[in-house]
Structure formats: C-alpha cells, structure tokens
Amino acid sequence: MNIDPQLLSAAHRGDRKAQYALYRVCFPVLMAVCVRYRRDEQEAAAALNSGFLKIVQHLDRYRHDEVPFEAWIRRIMINTAIDEFRREKKWRELTVFTDVVERDYDEVIDWNEAEQRLNVQHLESLLRRLPPMTQQVFNLFALDGFSHREISEMLGMSEGTSKWHVSHARQKLQSWIKT
Numbered sequence: 001m002n003i004d005p006q007l008l009s010a011a012h013r014g015d016r017k018a019q020y021a022l023y024r025v026c027f028p029v030l031m032a033v034c035v036r037y038r039r040d041e042q043e044a045a046a047a048l049n050s051g052f053l054k055i056v057q058h059l060d061r062y063r064h065d066e067v068p069f070e071a072w073i074r075r076i077m078i079n080t081a082i083d084e085f086r087r088e089k090k091w092r093e094l095t096v097f098t099d100v101v102e103r104d105y106d107e108v109i110d111w112n113e114a115e116q117r118l119n120v121q122h123l124e125s126l127l128r129r130l131p132p133m134t135q136q137v138f139n140l141f142a143l144d145g146f147s148h149r150e151i152s153e154m155l156g157m158s159e160g161t162s163k164w165h166v167s168h169a170r171q172k173l174q175s176w177i178k179t
Contacts, residue, residue: 001029001070008069012059019056026052029070030077036139037081039128051080078144082154085136126176130169137165 003025010018030051034044055076062072127135137155140146141162146154148162155162 001025001068003069005064008059008062011056022056023052026055026073030073033074033077033144034081035124036127036143037078037085037136047081047084048077050084051077054080074144078140079154082136085132126173129176130172134165134169134172137162138169141166142169 003022007018007022007025011022027048030048031044034047034051035041038044038047051073055073058076062069127138130138133155137151140151140154141148148159148166151157151162152159
C-alpha cells in the first residue's frame, strides 16, 4: 500500500476530504483485520471506524522511515480489536451468536469463485465457533504472525497459555473439518 505523504499530512490537519480518501484506501486492509476479530460485519465495521479514528488522531506518530504504513495501521487495528475484546469479554461469554446469510438468488454465480468463497466462509464460521479467547489467540498467532511472547504480553497471559490456546484451536478445527 503506497500512501501519498501529502494525503497523510492533509488528513492529519483535519481535511475531511483527505480523511475520507485515506479511509477508502485503508478500508480493505482494515476490514480484513476486523472481520477476523469480530463476530459479524456490523461489529467489524464499528471496530474499523473506531480504529480508523485512532489512526487519524495519531498520524503524527507515524514514521514512514521506520515501518510501512500498512503494517502500522494493521497494528493499530489489532490493538483496537484486542481492547474492545477485553471490554466486552464478559458480555461475549454470555451471548450466543448465530450467523444468518441472505442471498439474492437472481444473481449470476461464478462457480469457481463461489466454491472458493464457500471454503473461506466455512473456515471463518469454524473459527467463530471457537471459544472467544482461543479464537483471539489463534488469530493473533496463525493469521497475524505474532509470537507467543507478544501475545502473552498483549493479553496478560503466560506463553504456555498462549500455546495451549493455539493447540486447542488446531485440535478443534481439525476435528470439525474431518466431520
């Protein structure tokens, strides 16, 4: 992702058009992160907006010579998702989530694309069946590439507990895929 420094500067100064242009550029990257950590698209969009607000508010902290912009915004988004996860932990443990998929049957289907989407959707639905903390740790480790040490620091657990969550997630996912 190549971001024009002038766009970043204008967005930081409060230029609404520049902020919207930055939002449009960052949306696919940020939404991909949010979808992995939130239960549905509405929650993902809310988390994205919250994270994007943090990005805009802290543009002065971004150092282009130290880290790529995409990595910087991903890290902010992941941290935002973790913060929201902590705030909502008790509520999430008591709530049962269901997914409802609506489809317009008049649209034309590309079966190769449909099969690929089905596989991704199936995997995402399996990930959502994991207990919330196990899902969080698995996402951080397997999808975002954080080490067990980093995860243990972020979530306030031991490295062993982080490893257990990843192992537990793998076992569950393998058993669900086999059935």
